[in-house]
Amino acid sequence: MGKTKTAILTNEVKTAKTSAEEYAEKKAKKAALNTKEELIINREEITTPEPEIIPELPKKVNKILTVTSRSKKYLESKSKVSKATLYKIEDAIKAVKDATYSKFDGTMELHLNIKKTGVNVQVTLPFSSGKTKKIEIADEKTLAKLKEGKIDFDLLLATAEMMPKLAIFARLLGPKGLMPNPKNGTVIKSEKDAEKFKGNLITLKSEREAPLLHTSFGKVSQKTEELVKNAESILNALGGSKSISKAYMKSTMSPSVKLVI
Numbered sequence: 001m002g003k004t005k006t007a008i009l010t011n012e013v014k015t016a017k018t019s020a021e022e023y024a025e026k027k028a029k030k031a032a033l034n035t036k037e038e039l040i041i042n043r044e045e046i047t048t049p050e051p052e053i054i055p056e057l058p059k060k061v062n063k064i065l066t067v068t069s070r071s072k073k074y075l076e077s078k079s080k081v082s083k084a085t086l087y088k089i090e091d092a093i094k095a096v097k098d099a100t101y102s103k104f105d106g107t108m109e110l111h112l113n114i115k116k117t118g119v120n121v122q123v124t125l126p127f128s129s130g131k132t133k134k135i136e137i138a139d140e141k142t143l144a145k146l147k148e149g150k151i152d153f154d155l156l157l158a159t160a161e162m163m164p165k166l167a168i169f170a171r172l173l174g175p176k177g178l179m180p181n182p183k184n185g186t187v188i189k190s191e192k193d194a195e196k197f198k199g200n201l202i203t204l205k206s207e208r209e210a211p212l213l214h215t216s217f218g219k220v221s222q223k224t225e226e227l228v229k230n231a232e233s234i235l236n237a238l239g240g241s242k243s244i245s246k247a248y249m250k251s252t253m254s255p256s257v258k259l260v261i
């Protein structure tokens with residue numbers, strides 16, 4: 001009797017899948033893979049960095065330095081005075097006269113640093129200031145000139161009746177210190193009152209936006225004694241050292257000297 005081979009069969013039965021089932025299985029695996037990738041991306045929070053903004057540097061501007069060239073006469077004149085010295089009024093006048101190098105009769109000037117702005121003071125000098133003033137009493141002809149923007153006077157006087165008509169020109173006259181004002185006596189009762197302004201009355205007015213005041217007080221050819229009295233009158237009218245921090249004196253063509261206040 002021959003040998004008999006025995007085969008052990010399992011109970012597992014393998015059934016064939018249809019194409020529709022295979023397609024559904026692949027689709028499910030793909031969906032699971034996409035979900036996994038989305039979880040990884042959200043976890044790592046991958047972001048694209050924004051580009052760095054570099055501010056534009058200002059362009060370099062080359063400054064041009066200008067050197068002022070002084071004349072030989074000015075340098076000689078400057079050597080006659082001392083910047084380090086504080087001059088008394090009389091000594092200052094003598095020094096300025098000696099240092100003046102103009103061929104014409106120059107004007108003596110005061111340039112003051114004051115302690116406040118808005119200064120407007122009138123003072124009558126004991127001697128001539130060397131300047132001829134043109135005084136005008138406001139009338140219809142004055143109004144016609146002002147409408148054209150023309151100003152050909154140094155002092156404007158007006159009666160109370162004329163003031164309303166001048167009001168529309170306040171912006172033209174005000175900055176120049178020419179608007180008539182009862183405080184400084186330029187609003188007059190009659191034309192006879194204008195006589196008192198024909199003497200040596202001057203107006204001391206500071207710059208509009210800076211505590212600086214500039215005025216003249218005579219001519220270089222005047223006697224020193226007269227110039228001393230005029231300069232003293234101006235400084236006293238402004239309050240002396242209480243109102244003035246620095247004072248300088250010069251002529252039209254001379255270096256300046258610093259005064260003792």
